[in-house]
Amino acid sequence: GVYYCNLGAGTILAVNPFQDVSNLFDEKKITSYHSSLLSELSCMPAHVFAVAERALRNMKEGNNQSVIISGESGAGKTWTVRCLMRYLATVNLQHAALNLSDSFVGDEIEHRVLSSNPILEAFGNAATPRNHNSSRFGKYIQLQYDRCGTMVGANLHVYLLEKTRVSNRDQFERSYHIFYQMLNGCSEEERKEWKLPDAERMDDESAFEKTRQSMMSVGIFTEAQNQIFTTLSAILHLNQLEFEGDDDLSNPCTVRSEFQANTKTSAQLLAVPINHLVQTLTFRKIEAGSTRSADRRRSIFKRPCTRAECRARRDAMVKCVYERLFLWLVKQIGNDLSAPDKSAFHFIGLLDVYGFESFKHNCLEQLCINYANEKLQQYYIHNFLKLKQVGYKTLDELALEGVSWDGMEINDKISCLNALESTRNSLFALLNEECRLNRTTDALQLKSRLTDSFHKSPYITQPRISTETPSFTVNHYAGKVVYAVKLLTVKNKDELPLEIRELLVDSTNPFICNLFLDKSPDPATPSTKGKSLETVLSQFKKSLDELLTTMSTTNCNYIRCIKPNMESLPSKFDSRHVSLYRYYFIS
Numbered sequence: 293g294v295y296y297c298n299l300g301a302g303t304i305l306a307v308n309p310f311q312d313v314s315n316l317f318d319e320k321k322i323t324s325y326h327s328s329l330l331s332e333l334s335c336m337p338a339h340v341f342a343v344a345e346r347a348l349r350n351m352k353e354g355n356n357q358s359v360i361i362s363g364e365s366g367a368g369k370t371w372t373v374r375c376l377m378r379y380l381a382t383v384n385l386q387h388a389a390l391n392l393s394d395s396f397v398g399d400e401i402e403h404r405v406l407s408s409n410p411i412l413e414a415f416g417n418a419a420t421p422r423n424h425n426s427s428r429f430g431k432y433i434q435l436q437y438d439r440c441g442t443m444v445g446a447n448l449h450v451y452l453l454e455k456t457r458v459s460n461r462d463q464f465e466r467s468y469h470i471f472y473q474m475l476n477g478c479s480e481e482e483r484k485e486w487k488l489p490d491a492e493r494m495d496d497e498s499a500f501e502k503t504r505q506s507m508m509s510v511g512i513f514t515e516a517q518n519q520i521f522t523t524l525s526a527i528l529h530l531n532q533l534e535f536e537g538d539d540d541l542s543n544p545c546t547v548r549s550e551f552q553a554n555t556k557t558s559a560q561l562l563a564v565p566i567n568h569l570v571q572t573l574t575f576r577k578i579e580a581g582s583t584r585s586a587d588r589r590r591s592i593f594k595r596p597c598t599r600a601e602c603r604a605r606r607d608a609m610v611k612c613v614y615e616r617l618f619l620w621l622v623k624q625i626g627n628d629l630s631a632p633d634k635s636a637f638h639f640i641g642l643l644d645v646y647g648f649e650s651f652k653h654n655c656l657e658q659l660c661i662n663y664a665n666e667k668l669q670q671y672y673i674h675n676f677l678k679l680k681q682v683g684y685k686t687l688d689e690l691a692l693e694g695v696s697w698d699g700m701e702i703n704d705k706i707s708c709l710n711a712l713e714s715t716r717n718s719l720f721a722l723l724n725e726e727c728r729l730n731r732t733t734d735a736l737q738l739k740s741r742l743t744d745s746f747h748k749s750p751y752i753t754q755p756r757i758s759t760e761t762p763s764f765t766v767n768h769y770a771g772k773v774v775y776a777v778k779l780l781t782v783k784n785k786d787e788l789p790l791e792i793r794e795l796l797v798d799s800t801n802p803f804i805c806n807l808f809l810d811k812s813p814d815p816a817t818p819s820t821k822g823k824s825l826e827t828v829l830s831q832f833k834k835s836l837d838e839l840l841t842t843m844s845t846t847n848c849n850y851i852r853c854i855k856p857n858m859e860s861l862p863s864k865f866d867s868r869h870v871s872l873y874r875y876y877f878i879s
């Protein structure tokens with residue numbers, strides 16, 4: 293019955309009970325931690341509420357705080373963040389009412405902050421074999437406080453949504469919850485309006501209502517909701533399209549006849565001409581001649597796409613529309629939650645990032661996720677050692693909790709990070725260079741380049757067992773992961789064909805058009821000098837560097853979540869699955 297344990301140095305372990313544990317998170321528990329004296333707090337049982345309370349008190353002393361929640365998929369990170377937010381929201385309501393703070397305007401920022409969770413989970417979480425509610429994006433939410441220590445707003449940052457899930461999924465994986473919620477929860481009128489097929493009503497019916505109510509709470513009202521669901525319906529129809537034609541291009545591809553209705557509906561929902569949509573999916577523009585604008589010899593002509601290219605264009609469109617919609621939502625939520633001008637002085641940041649992943653097939657998505665974990669692990673060890681040097685009695689504290697410990701080893705694989713990210717001679721440098729050169733490289737050629745560049749590296753090696761497709765291994769701190777080479781460059785470039793952007797910007801629906809009108813360049817858009825290129829990896833690295841810079845100005849608290857068994861069962865602690873050592877320094 294003990295689910296939390298102190299590890300010292302600002303770290304607790306949290307074991308996922310996989311069942312509702314009575315009294316573990318109730319109001320009485322909140323009150324007991326919040327009303328404790330400082331001297332009592334350090335003696336109270338380890339708990340996620342104790343972390344929240346300590347962070348709150350330190351923040352009120354003037355030190356910004358971060359709580360970093362880590363662990364494998366299904367370990368309970370999202371749940372933990374929800375608990376922290378609920379705790380901070382509850383005590384804030386009490387505090388604001390008691391102090392009649394100037395900023396207490398009674399508009400319930402707490403309620404709005406909590407409402408952001410169901411929206412983000414509906415659009416950013418999906419069922420996977422490891423977790424029926426797996427977050428497929430990283431999140432850092434900064435709860436902002438005024439001088440009196442009252443919450444006045446929040447800042448939201450998200451990291452790398454796994455957008456491929458919208459177009460392609462492995463068996464037993466689902467797309468984002470919102471699609472199922474909408475199909476199961478919409479009214480008959482809405483079904484007609486959004487041209488959705490009949491669906492067997494299942495579990496997600498009430499979830500749809502909850503998501504919509506949460507949207508209302510953060511200022512996304514009926515009209516905007518209607519636009520969102522129209523866009524999602526367009527994605528569903530587009531996803532259906534299949535193509536026919538000859539790959540030698542003698543007979544250019546068209547949409548297969550049985551999908552004509554889906555094509556028409558997609559075009560209607562996106563408010564674009566149907567012939568323009570079909571042209572965009574089946575033909576690509578080629579520019580020939582000099583690219584200098586003054587040069588009159590430059591010409592543009594259209595070339596039919598092969599079936600594979602048509603499918604790739606359909607997928608690119610679907611993924612991009614969904615990603616833009618997700619980012620639009622995040623922006624709306626952020627606008628609604630941001631603190632009134634000059635009222636925020638301190639913050640508590642809660643970081644929930646995807647855990648380390650190693651699947652049968654790993655590609656750029658897993659490389660980014662594991663890189664983020666590698667970086668956070670380095671950050672953790674750095675801070676842990678720093679705290680240890682200033683006198684934390686970590687082992688003694690562990691002993692007090694009844695945990696025996698027979699020695700510690702600092703994992704030296706952290707320098708794997710250099711092999712991944714350093715400016716020169718690293719994996720990222722090589723993959724980004726491939727994008728910059730824009731050459732047609734097949735997987736075998738790229739694989740041989742990787743082998744030549746890293747034959748001396750202990751971190752980037754050849755898979756021990758030969759794989760069906762060209763691949764390489766990264767010796768991460770948490771274990772070896774084999775990555776497929778195929779599609780790495782394409783995914784890293786993440787190019788949205790210009791024709792697709794043009795099509796959607798020309799939409800007569802201002803909502804769709806605005807999603808594509810923003811100023812920020814797409815990944816893989818050459819910079820003005822034409823030398824550096826924004827790739828998925830370079831952007832992800834940049835956003836992580838910024839995150840760590842922000843966190844380094846804060847006092848960090850860590851919650852290391854543990855999944856006690858692979859089957860997600862209550863009352864089962866599989867010691868083969870969980871090794872304390874592994875979780876202490878790894879994952």
Ligand SMILES: Nc1ncnc2c1ncn2[C@@H]1O[C@H](COP(=O)(O)OP(=O)(O)OP(=O)(O)O)[C@@H](O)[C@H]1O
Nearest residue numbers: 310311365366367368369370371423425426427647
């Ligand atoms: N403290 C808890 N009490 C009861 N059930 C819990 C608790 N923590 C987690 N769970 C259960 O475990 C499931 C997985 O938790 P959660 O979604 O938070 O994992 P996660 O670490 O965020 O996973 P992912 O990385 O895939 O997003 C939850 O849906 C919930 O059913």
